[in-house]
Amino acid sequence: MEKKNSRMKRALKLRSKIKRLGTTRLSVHKTSQHIYAQIISGDGNSTLASASTNQAAIKAAVGYTGNIxxxxxxxxVIAERALAAGITEVAFDRSGFKxxxxxxxxxxxxxxxxLKF
Known part of the structure; x- marks a missing residue:
């Protein structure tokens, strides 16, 4: 649990700074098999765009979903969806991951x- 607790502490620090700025953020989460990305509004109440390796189009394009x-x-894909939604600038929230x-x-x-950040 030490590794997860350290990551969560880093994530909390980063998210509190982004919240003070009040900007839209690009949040990333990864597991050993998949990676997920969301564009979240400045108030944190709504997801404006999302993409992940679980989606059929991305999964078919890349084959194995746990690599670079x-x-x-x-x-x-997340940048294209953000630009389509009218979002050009975001803060990058790496969720405590390196x-x-x-x-x-x-x-x-x-x-x-x-996408600019």
Whole structure:
């Protein structure tokens, strides 16, 4: 539980800072098999866009869902959906995960697709 508690403490610190700013955030969660991304409104009450490797279109495009290629595809899709919803700038909430590997691939793909953070 020590590892999870440390991650949750980092996530709480980051989310409190984003909440003070009051901006829309791109929240990321990962498991060993999947990665999930959501665009959450500034007040935190509603999800404006979402994408994950559980969705059939992404799953068919990448095959295995627990790697960097799949995370990059999710980043691209979430950026397209955010831009379609009129959102161009977000704060990146990595949920306490290190900015490395799949989290980094998702963030870079979202930036390349036109999302600013």
């Amino acid at each position: 290629k799949a995370a990059a595809e999710v980043g691209k 900015y490395h590997g799949r989290v980094k691939a998702l963030a870079e793909a979202a930036r390349e697709a036109g």
